[in-house]
Amino acid sequence: MGAGDLVPGQLLPPMRELAARLGVNPNTVAAAYRILRERGVIETAGRRGSRVRPKPATTGREHIRVEVPEGVRDVSSGNPDTALLPSVAxxxxxxxxxxxxxxxxxxxxxxxxxxxxxxxxxxxxxxxxxxxxxxxxxxxxxxxxxxxxxxxxxxxxxxxxxxxxxxxxxxxxxxxxxxxxxxxxxxxxxxxxxxxxxxxxxxxxxxxxxxxxxxxxxxxxxxxxxxxxxxxxxxxxxxxxxxxxxxxxxxxxxxxxxxxxxxxxxxxxxxxxxxxxxxxxxxxxxxxxxxxxxxxxxxxxxxxxxxxxxxxxxxDGALDTTAVAAAYRERRTLLIDALAGHGIEAHGRTGMNVWVPVPDETGAVARLLHAGWAVAPGARFRIAAPPAVRITVSTLTARDAESLAAAVAAATGPTPARRYG
Structure with missing residues (x-):
């Protein structure tokens, strides 16, 4: 692996198979896989086996993002609305x-x-x-x-x-x-x-x-x-x-x-x-x-x-927390209601993000980008949870919410209500 013979995403052989191939005890291979997993070199997904991570864990999941071309609205960042932040000068x-x-x-x-x-x-x-x-x-x-x-x-x-x-x-x-x-x-x-x-x-x-x-x-x-x-x-x-x-x-x-x-x-x-x-x-x-x-x-x-x-x-009471909370609640509600109007399940009780389960995460992200919206791939936030996308509502208006909901519907189609974790 250190020599670069294994590429990111490559499926590793089952432990017993590798042990037989190398002529060692299966426990030795299990211990090696465990160390690699603990160091963030490989990742395991149950019966789907173990794969080489796209990047070591120490590089962070920030690389699992979309590049936002000029003219595309970025609702992927997770950042607060700067207009709601107090002046610190x-x-x-x-x-x-x-x-x-x-x-x-x-x-x-x-x-x-x-x-x-x-x-x-x-x-x-x-x-x-x-x-x-x-x-x-x-x-x-x-x-x-x-x-x-x-x-x-x-x-x-x-x-x-x-x-x-x-x-x-x-x-x-x-x-x-x-x-x-x-x-x-x-x-x-x-x-x-x-x-x-x-x-x-x-x-x-x-x-x-x-x-x-x-x-x-x-x-x-x-x-x-x-x-x-x-x-x-x-x-x-x-x-x-x-x-x-x-x-x-x-x-x-x-x-x-x-x-x-x-x-x-x-x-x-x-x-x-x-x-x-x-x-x-x-x-x-x-x-x-x-x-x-x-x-x-x-x-x-x-x-x-x-x-x-x-x-x-x-x-100094520089932040009106009641008004800030109400602003984020209104924007979440606008998007969740707009998505519901298209038969799309979404979650967002509090905060500045909405989580939308999708049947095909990669496809949904790509199609939304083509439609002018950059959303965060759910892979940045999950281990075994089903596919989804995260949408940051910090700066959304009512018109934005309707437009974005229609784009999500076109990119994904209705999804049945289900567990998202």
Whole structure:
């Protein structure tokens, strides 16, 4: 494989067949396949066998995208509407002035006190248990550090399927195994979670709201069912991602505190701007202490100027979260209703994306591109889930929704209602 004799996408021989060909024990081949899978070199799809990955896991799924020619409308990016983001100029100017008066030096506290106070109050209001705080450079940075703090290569992580493409690549890049857990509009399916944990998964990662790509949000009923499953597996490391805070209008139903080790991550990227690169992490004392310790040996801390700017944005009420959530809800509803008018199933309870199951993903993406719409291939977000496309509704108007729905209908035809995870 290292010599380049095997090409991306090539099907590998069954393990027993290869063992017989090489004259070695089948367990040796199984171990080799396992190592290659853990390192993101190959991918396995059950009875369909193992194949060489198009690219190593460390390159990310971002390459599974379409090039957007001039004149084609891009609804694939997953980006927020820039018109709904607050201006950060005054906040950074105020933060810079504060840093001139109160410079941060080596050995000073990594956490801005006022940011900690405000973050802790909002977390408590949403029912997240009391715990120490840390500030990381975004949700993925926080999740990576939590995983590294508890796991060793070869451990299994239960992940949502469909789920966040960057996370699906992070897991094998860390030498970990991904156990896909089906998702519906109310979040991860309890039976799937139970099976994954009983099969040995040490971690469960859950998106509370605005799940990417499906828009799922964990309901109160689903949260009770998931807590029941987790109580039977108290050693599970639970990680919750609340990147949708500030852009959704449904309540949070946290699971944190049910297990011995837990982490809850809240990013400001979607609501205040991706370039801020800031997420607040809370969790059990052991987990947060390990994350902080490892952070000190790397970047040290997230810039206190950035932290102070975020505090100023919060203090000034720079974002009307109710209006932002309503805007994204209206745009999702417009597209989902327009698709329903064409007999097309779609999902999107919260957030800025709509997930549309399709019978032929590659064909649908190509035909929509030809019709003037660039959508995200579902392959970026799934392991075993059926084909689909993700549409970002951030900047859609009512006229856009009707036009796009007609294009989707022409590209795919009606699809029967079914599980999408």
């Amino acid at each position: 005054k906040a950074f100017a105020a933060a810079a002035e504060q840093s001139d008066r109160e410079p941060v030096l080596y050995g000073d506290a990594e956490l801005e006190p006022e940011l900690a106070r405000r973050a802790r109050a909002e977390l408590a209001a949403d029912g997240v248990p009391e715990g120490p705080l840390a500030v990381l450079s975004g949700s993925l940075d926080a999740i990576e550090r939590v995983l590294a703090a508890h796991l060793k290569p070869g451990d299994t992580v239960a992940v949502e399927d469909p789920g966040w493409g960057s996370l699906l690549d992070l897991v094998p890049a860390l030498g970990l195994r991904a156990a896909p857990v089906g998702v519906d509009d109310d979040g991860p399916r309890p039976d799937d979670v139970r099976r994954a944990l009983e099969a040995g998964a040490r971690v469960l990662i859950v998106t509370g709201r605005a799940q990417n790509p499906t828009g799922a949000a964990v309901s109160a009923t689903r949260a009770r069912a998931l807590r029941s499953v987790l109580r039977a597996h108290p050693q599970t490391l639970l990680i919750e991602d609340d990147h949708g805070h500030g852009i959704v209008d449904v309540p949070l139903h946290p699971l944190a505190g049910v297990t011995r080790h837990w982490a809850f991550v809240r990013s400001v990227a979607k609501a205040y701007g991706p370039d801020l690169r800031l997420a607040v992490l809370t969790g059990d004392p052991v987990t947060v202490d390990r994350v902080r310790g490892r952070q000190r040996l790397g970047p040290g801390w997230v810039s206190r100027i950035v932290q102070r700017a975020v505090v100023r944005l919060w203090a």
